[in-house]
Amino acid sequence: MSKLIIAGKGQPLAYGALIAASLVNNAHKDAIAVEYVDEKSASKQSKDANAVLNDSTIGSGAIIAALASKYPDVFGTDSTEITHWLEYATKLTTKNFKELSEVLKVLESHLNFRSYIVGYATTAADVAIWGNLRANPIVGSIIKNKVFINVSRWYGLVESNATFSGAAELLTKSLGELRKKSTGGKKEGHKA
């Protein structure tokens, strides 16, 4: 069994890795055990590992790529196109609106004639890009206001998959349980 650790205070939150693991577990029961730590980093070897797989693969993006090549039945066949978009996804973590807009323009034009990022079903590319957009606090209003029409349409399509839309809730819930446990069941004051 593989082990994925998610950092609850990761920057950005590792939604992509969490979604990828959930997709694998939907197809292969209990293939990946997911644990959570209430820290900025999920690994002692690195200060800012938002997630770590089997103590060796560090960071959400690398984990998605590793799972994608291990489970082609879940993520589709690896291709240079998917690799290209996995790399692209790393640029979506910026909180600079102007910079992000420039990056999203590329996706907007790519989606003129495409419903999914690559091919006709969800692949690792959708997981990586959607996960980083979901984790970026400045993206919400961009999607809602349809600043990029095609991007918003694609985002909604991916979001209609419960494994994707449920990732944030799953993380919040798991962290809540973790914090409850660490305070010995004591009621904690409300934190933001």
Next chain:
Amino acid sequence: MSEVSASLKNLTISDDKSLLPESKFSVEQQALAAQWTTLVSTIQQDASFIPKLNDCLRHFTYVLGNQPTNVDALLFKAVFPVVESSIADEKTVADQRHIIRWIDLIQNTLIKLADAEKLKIPFNAELPVEVQQ
């Protein structure tokens, strides 16, 4: 009528397990389904049909939302020949981009066409960016 559009009539849905069944349509989806089913018979006379469908597909992947339905299959058969006859024109491609995207999705998933029969999608065409009105 081209050979492709003639053979379209006999097409069946290749993957009907993925279809959202009518019994699960929301009230809104039921209304939309009824509207499109009525409208599709006017496609030859009604010049506004194609722009209407394009508008509808701008914000949703399928005609009734984020899941394929039998309405997609019905409209696909009617719309395919119309779009096929006009796809060489650059302006048309820009104006019908959402329909073209949807046709490509349907012809590769819901109603699988042989490669030779598929609408050729101008993936590399540079289109002006659309702005939300």
